[in-house]
Amino acid sequence: MAHFETLTDFIRQTEAQFRIFDMGRCISKLSPDTFRQVEMGHIPYPTPFLHQAWIAILMWNPKQADENVVWFLKLPLDEQGFLVQAARDDFLNRLLQNLSNTMGKGPLDQPTDATEYRDALKDNPFSFTPDQEKMAAFHATAKLTTRQPASSYYDAAKQYFHGKTKLSDWDTLGYQGIADYVIRHQQGNNEQKLAEIFPQLPDVPLEAACTFIEHIQPAEALSTTIRQRLETTVTEGQASANQVGALLRAISQTPESEQKIAVLSEVLKSPYGREAEVIAALASRCWASLQYPQLLQLFLETLANNDAGQPCFNRVMADLMFIPTLRALSLQQFRSLERSDALSKAIGGMFGDGFL
Incomplete structure (x- = not known):
C-alpha cells in the first residue's frame, strides 16, 4: 500500500x-x-x-x-x-x-x-455529519463551486426576497432555497434586494436568512442594514434571544468597524447580553471582534454575570482561549487590577475546575 x-x-x-x-x-x-x-x-x-x-x-x-x-x-x-x-x-x-x-x-x-x-469514510471515527443549517449552506456552496444549478427551491426564494410575493407567504419557502439565494448573493442583484427587504422580514425568514449570511462576506449595503436591524431589535427589547443570536451570526462576517463594535457593545449592555444563546453567538461567531480590548473587557464582565452561571463561563472560555490571539488578550484582562469581583470569582472558578 x-x-x-x-x-x-x-x-x-x-x-x-x-x-x-x-x-x-x-x-x-x-x-x-x-x-x-x-x-x-x-x-x-x-x-x-x-x-x-x-x-x-x-x-x-x-x-x-x-x-x-x-x-x-x-x-x-x-x-x-x-x-x-x-x-x-x-x-x-x-x-x-x-x-x-x-x-x-x-x-x-x-x-x-x-x-x-464516496464510501471511503464508512465507519471512520473522524467523520461527522453537519447539522441541518450547515448542511444546507454547504450544499448551496458546493453547487456554486462546481458551477451546478441551484436547487428547485431557489426560484421561489428569489421571488420572495425580491419582493415579488407577500412577506407573509414565507411558509411556502424551502429552507434549501433560502440557503441557495444567500450563498448566491453575488449573482444578479440578489444582495442588494436582500439588503432592501431585510428591515421588513418577518421573524422566521429573517432568522433563516441570518443563518446563511454568516457564511458570506456582506457588502456595505447589507452590512449596514444588518447592523441597523440588530440595533433596533436590542433597543426595542421585544425579540427572543434566539433572534438576537441569529442577527449576531449575520453581522459576524461584516467588515470590522467602530459602528459594528458599538452595536455589539449595546448587545452586551442589554439584558440579552447575559442570555446563553446570545453569548454563544458572540463567542463562536463574532470572535474576531472580541480582539478589540474594550469589547473583550465588556464581554468578559458580562460573561461573568451570565444567566447560565459558572459552567457557561468555563465552556465559552475553553473555546475562546484556544484561539492564540484571544488567549493572550484574555489573560491580559484576567490580570487587570480593574476587573470586577464577579469576574475575579468566575476566573477563580474556572481555574479551580482544572481549566488549564
Whole structure:
C-alpha cells in the first residue's frame, strides 16, 4: 500500500478537482497549501472550534461535476492548536485501508470518477455529519463551486426576497432555497434586494436568512442594514434571544468597524447580553471582534454575570482561549487590577475546575 505523508498529498494524486473548506465557526475556503502546512505541523489550525479542526473536502470529476463527493472530517488539535499528528495518521491509514477494501485497488490506482471515494469514510471515527443549517449552506456552496444549478427551491426564494410575493407567504419557502439565494448573493442583484427587504422580514425568514449570511462576506449595503436591524431589535427589547443570536451570526462576517463594535457593545449592555444563546453567538461567531480590548473587557464582565452561571463561563472560555490571539488578550484582562469581583470569582472558578 502506498504511503502518503499528508491527506493533501493523497487527494492531489487523484484526478479529481477538489476544494477544502473550514466548517467550524462558519463555512470558509481553506487553501490546500495552508491545510498542508497544518498537516505538517508547521502552523496551528487557523480557525479552531471546540478544540478541533472541522473541515469538508469537496471532490469532483470536471466531466461529471454533478457527481461530487464530500468528506466531512473533525480532527483533534493539541493545546496550542496544532493538529494531533497521530490522529491524522490514524485517519489516513483507515482511509487507505477502506479504499483498498471497497475499490479493490491500491490508493495510487486512478479512480474511474470521484464517486469511487464516496464510501471511503464508512465507519471512520473522524467523520461527522453537519447539522441541518450547515448542511444546507454547504450544499448551496458546493453547487456554486462546481458551477451546478441551484436547487428547485431557489426560484421561489428569489421571488420572495425580491419582493415579488407577500412577506407573509414565507411558509411556502424551502429552507434549501433560502440557503441557495444567500450563498448566491453575488449573482444578479440578489444582495442588494436582500439588503432592501431585510428591515421588513418577518421573524422566521429573517432568522433563516441570518443563518446563511454568516457564511458570506456582506457588502456595505447589507452590512449596514444588518447592523441597523440588530440595533433596533436590542433597543426595542421585544425579540427572543434566539433572534438576537441569529442577527449576531449575520453581522459576524461584516467588515470590522467602530459602528459594528458599538452595536455589539449595546448587545452586551442589554439584558440579552447575559442570555446563553446570545453569548454563544458572540463567542463562536463574532470572535474576531472580541480582539478589540474594550469589547473583550465588556464581554468578559458580562460573561461573568451570565444567566447560565459558572459552567457557561468555563465552556465559552475553553473555546475562546484556544484561539492564540484571544488567549493572550484574555489573560491580559484576567490580570487587570480593574476587573470586577464577579469576574475575579468566575476566573477563580474556572481555574479551580482544572481549566488549564
